[in-house]
Amino acid sequence: MKFFVDTGNLKEIQNLVPLGIVDGVTTNPSLLAKESGDVRLLLKQICETVQGPVSAEVVATDAAGMVREGRELAAIDRHIVVKVPFTREGVKACRTLTGEGLRVNVTLVFSATQALIAAKVGATYVSPFVGRLDDIATSGMDLIRQIVEIYENYGFTTEVLVASVRHPMHVVEAARMGADVCTCPAAVIEALFKHPLTDIGLERFLKDWETAQASRVTG
Numbered sequence: 001m002k003f004f005v006d007t008g009n010l011k012e013i014q015n016l017v018p019l020g021i022v023d024g025v026t027t028n029p030s031l032l033a034k035e036s037g038d039v040r041l042l043l044k045q046i047c048e049t050v051q052g053p054v055s056a057e058v059v060a061t062d063a064a065g066m067v068r069e070g071r072e073l074a075a076i077d078r079h080i081v082v083k084v085p086f087t088r089e090g091v092k093a094c095r096t097l098t099g100e101g102l103r104v105n106v107t108l109v110f111s112a113t114q115a116l117i118a119a120k121v122g123a124t125y126v127s128p129f130v131g132r133l134d135d136i137a138t139s140g141m142d143l144i145r146q147i148v149e150i151y152e153n154y155g156f157t158t159e160v161l162v163a164s165v166r167h168p169m170h171v172v173e174a175a176r177m178g179a180d181v182c183t184c185p186a187a188v189i190e191a192l193f194k195h196p197l198t199d200i201g202l203e204r205f206l207k208d209w210e211t212a213q214a215s216r217v218t219g
């Protein structure tokens with residue numbers, strides 16, 4: 001399973017990339033609105049840092065506008081993936097953009113029927129929002145299971161990109177279900193590393209080693 005970082009913050013990305021586990025980045029208008037400076041320059045810097053797919057979202061709501069913005073975003077860097085919302089206009093724009101050879105991430109997906117349609121119009125990625133479904137007492141991960149099953153049934157190549165991830169259990173379940181990508185906030189990626197027994201075990205190893213070294217010197 002690929003790990004993307006769900007952020008528009010360059011420092012967070014620069015901090016995580018050296019770990020060697022970051023395959024890409026997803027942004028959205030809310031995330032980019034938190035950052036200062038020129039958005040195009042920021043996206044370029046993110047692409048150069050991650051050297052993998054970077055989703056950048058259109059803000060137009062009509063298909064023609066989405067296509068125009070999508071082309072402009074794609075011109076920023078070869079790593080840009082154009083993100084379009086799942087609407088009737090977004091679906092039309094997705095078909096046009098993929099027809100031109102651009103990669104498209106269809107976002108704001110909350111049902112299996114939406115995911116099926118996104119695959120039919122050639123989306124590179126489909127982004128179901130699991131956390132926001134959990135927020136309304138509907139299982140986000142059940143939706144991922146359904147989409148993975150449907151895509152397998154028909155051999156769709158659209159990758160299932162689990163989005164709106166809130167905690168490590170979303171990541172574990174996504175991996176068990178065979179989702180292609182999990183996009184996580186930096187804090188969730190940090191949490192994937194943590195286990196108290198690792199910390200306790202390392203502390204004991206180092207203490208035992210120091211004790212043995214000290215007794216060799218004094219003995």
Ligand code: G3P
Binds near residue numbers: 028
């Ligand atoms: O990038 C889209 C998605 O991951 C947003 O997550 O936490 O705002 O629901 P959230």
